[in-house]
Amino acid sequence: MKAIEIRETGGPSVLQVVERPAPEIGGPDDILVKLKAAGVNPVDTKVRRNGPLVPDGLPAVLGCDGAGVVEAAGAGVTRFKPGDEVWFCWGGIGGSVGNYAEYIVLDNQLAQAKPRAVDFIQAGAAPLVLLTAWEALHDRARLSEGQRVLIHGGAGGVGHVAIQLAKAAGARVCTTVSSPEKADFVHALGAEYCINYQEEDLVASIMKWSEGQGVDIALDTIGPEVFRQTIPAMAHYGDLVTILDPGPELDLTEARMRNLRISLELMLTPMLRDLPRARTHQGDILRRCAKLIDHGDLQIHVSQTFPLTQAEAAHRLIEKGHVTGKLALVMD
Structure with missing residues (x-):
């Protein structure tokens, strides 16, 4: 699969397009998601410049939030099946798990059903x-x-x-x-x-x-x-x-x-400190927001998209400041 990887800290040019083996389900509660879009956030640029937020986090795939389609599910997963559309906020703080990629594996409890009223681009840019x-x-x-x-x-x-x-x-x-x-x-x-x-x-x-x-x-x-x-x-x-x-x-x-x-306020705390109850609460938040979106009371404005391979250009734009709404990377 294609992924965007950093092997050292620095400017946007350290974002490199690489070929990695597609991740595989490692446990009964995991799902494999084919990513359709990922949000580009200021925290991504900070991790790129200053280093991962976890020890020994290089090389790293960035990207904290995304949306896509479930391709496979572990034996213990009952919430999702292949073909289901999901969104989530997980990864991107160091190591190999991040959403600047074509696939990601995560615990199914970390994902929620994508709002029906928006496309993958809006959903992928929204969770964080x-x-x-x-x-x-x-x-x-x-x-x-x-x-x-x-x-x-x-x-x-x-x-x-x-x-x-x-x-x-x-x-x-x-x-x-x-x-x-x-x-x-x-x-x-x-x-x-x-x-x-x-x-x-x-x-x-x-x-x-x-x-x-x-x-x-x-x-x-x-x-x-x-x-x-x-x-x-x-x-x-x-x-x-x-x-x-x-x-x-x-x-x-x-x-x-x-x-x-x-x-x-730092919404990454449940991921950084491994707080299961807080992660469950964040799942509830995404479900509530999905209802607001589907009822027409909440919209996600994505002002510009970039192909996955142009993550460097997205970082350069977001670091200029004054972006309206969100930026997103698109995988297809």
């Missing part, structure tokens, strides 16, 4: 960002109806699904963008208020929208500086969640005065 956004909003911030929610980077991969998840929960959503075109995009997804961070003051804009109260929940998808700037835009007793490292030099004086609950 959906899990991240859901855990950040529902599990960390305890999202509830009627709250005011700020999503930073609303046109991005995590941001564009976070807007929709918050809206589906009955929240009022504000978001930040970098252009009028992206403002149109996020408004169509359900954002009530939009801030062009290149032209408008974040805190002043939030206070205007929230009638001086601040936002109940904020999701930082950008980094330390945006995290710090968001603190004075929060309502007292609010929830500030970041999916990135907020940095070592962090003045939390104002956050303490506002009694903020600050949370960190």
Whole structure:
């Protein structure tokens, strides 16, 4: 099978097209999936640059999420049969298991039935960002109806699904963008208020929208500086969640005065720390998101696709920043 492999860390050019033996089912609970598409995520570029997240992880096949068709199932598998369409988030953090490939073997409990309303490209690009956004909003911030929610980077991969998840929960959503075109995009997804961070003051804009109260929940998808700037835009007793490292030099004086609950979100933890119960919870999240997708309440925007063999070009594009929605690799 064709796969994209890294044997050393570095720039996009270290992504190499190789021929590998197709993986085989190793246990009664395994399924063999012929991949149709895989998401391209910022974490992929970080693993490529900085190294695998597991010891002795080189050579490695990247790609944390994908979608495809079950080709074979172990003797103990009752959930799936050959021909079933599945999506999942598994692999891509080091070693031979990843989704930048034509086939993958995984425990059947890690996969879920693909939403019927989307194609393989949308399904393959979705799991990682959906899990991240859901855990950040529902599990960390305890999202509830009627709250005011700020999503930073609303046109991005995590941001564009976070807007929709918050809206589906009955929240009022504000978001930040970098252009009028992206403002149109996020408004169509359900954002009530939009801030062009290149032209408008974040805190002043939030206070205007929230009638001086601040936002109940904020999701930082950008980094330390945006995290710090968001603190004075929060309502007292609010929830500030970041999916990135907020940095070592962090003045939390104002956050303490506002009694903020600050949370960190990394959806890879169940894979990195081998937490079966947490993986089961993530499966439940994907099933809930599939229902939202099939009911027309959640869409996955893939702005560009690349053949598997052009993974290098996909990495170069995502590292430029400002991608709208998601990028995906296509195997066929």
